[in-house]
Amino acid sequence: MKPVDNYLDDLKPGDRFVSPSGYTLTESDIIDFALRYDPQPFHIDVNAAKETAFGGLISSGFQTLAIGFRVIYSTGFITTANLGGAGVDELRWLRPVRPGDTLRSTAEIKEVTPSKSKPDRGAVKYVLTVSNQHNEPVLTGTFVIVVKRRREG
Amino acid sequence: MKPVDNYLDDLKPGDRFVSPSGYTLTESDIIDFALRYDPQPFHIDVNAAKETAFGGLISSGFQTLAIGFRVIYSTGFITTANLGGAGVDELRWLRPVRPGDTLRSTAEIKEVTPSKSKPDRGAVKYVLTVSNQHNEPVLTGTFVIVVKRRREG
Numbered sequence: 001m002k003p004v005d006n007y008l009d010d011l012k013p014g015d016r017f018v019s020p021s022g023y024t025l026t027e028s029d030i031i032d033f034a035l036r037y038d039p040q041p042f043h044i045d046v047n048a049a050k051e052t053a054f055g056g057l058i059s060s061g062f063q064t065l066a067i068g069f070r071v072i073y074s075t076g077f078i079t080t081a082n083l084g085g086a087g088v089d090e091l092r093w094l095r096p097v098r099p100g101d102t103l104r105s106t107a108e109i110k111e112v113t114p115s116k117s118k119p120d121r122g123a124v125k126y127v128l129t130v131s132n133q134h135n136e137p138v139l140t141g142t143f144v145i146v147v148k149r150r151r152e153g
Numbered sequence: 154m155k156p157v158d159n160y161l162d163d164l165k166p167g168d169r170f171v172s173p174s175g176y177t178l179t180e181s182d183i184i185d186f187a188l189r190y191d192p193q194p195f196h197i198d199v200n201a202a203k204e205t206a207f208g209g210l211i212s213s214g215f216q217t218l219a220i221g222f223r224v225i226y227s228t229g230f231i232t233t234a235n236l237g238g239a240g241v242d243e244l245r246w247l248r249p250v251r252p253g254d255t256l257r258s259t260a261e262i263k264e265v266t267p268s269k270s271k272p273d274r275g276a277v278k279y280v281l282t283v284s285n286q287h288n289e290p291v292l293t294g295t296f297v298i299v300v301k302r303r304r305e306g
Contacts, residue, residue: 037219066190
């Protein structure tokens with residue numbers, strides 16, 4: 001694993017980070033999140049969810065995304081050198097996530113691009129893959145974050 | 154505004170939905186979300202946040218996204234005919250969101266595509282724009298959801 005202070009200069013394409021532990025979603029977690037942010041029947045009502053194509057309660061895709069980020073953050077790959085997220089492309093929800101599922105994440109660096117206009121920073125593009133306990137991917141996405149450089153200029 | 158039961162057949166490119174009310178983010182909301190899902194200093198520590206480029210506490214981008222969805226959901230545009238989200242492209246965080254900011258959302262339908270293999274459903278592509286109380290966009294993204302057809306075949 002990379003050291004805790006990952007500056008732009010410390011990252012290169014092909015670097016790979018794997019979450020050291022997973023996160024097990026409970027029914028309560030799923031319903032609490034969904035009541036606030038995504039109160040569709042298959043996220044908040046176990047009985048209504050049984051009648052849907054999912055056959056039962058599933059997590060909000062926004063919760064799956066947030067947990068996927070949380071567990072990759074626990075690798076220490078994203079540090080105080082991170083100046084914030086720019087965006088995400090090709091975000092795909094591939095499989096439902098159910099109560100009791102345990103999520104882990106992998107990040108693979110694809111591009112590291114020093115800024116031309118701001119010599120103190122650059123962009124890091126990485127692919128995040130969130131998987132369940134059966135090693136089936138449930139979410140993938142291509143993220144861009146802005147990261148400080150260790151040495152200016 | 155469209156009726157509550159929006160099937161694929163009820164939506165067409167150019168349809169536009171605007172959230173009837175906003176959502177005001179509090180400092181507590183921002184910290185609570187971030188402690189669980191995105192505990193970077195500028196999301197959880199008001200003092201450390203002052204020393205960052207943001208100059209103060211800002212919401213996690215995943216929270217901004219989730220709230221943006223929550224307020225567009227309140228239009229009734231996404232109903233029980235929604236079979237779930239497929240993915241998001243061109244998600245961009247354009248401006249920081251701070252305690253006290255009030256978020257509203259607009260969705261504009263871009264494409265409605267009946268499935269060739271499954272005659273009971275189709276894909277709806279829409280652009281979500283989340284704005285603050287100054288009408289400045291803070292997030293945009295292109296979403297695809299799978300929606301039931303009213304009439305099969």
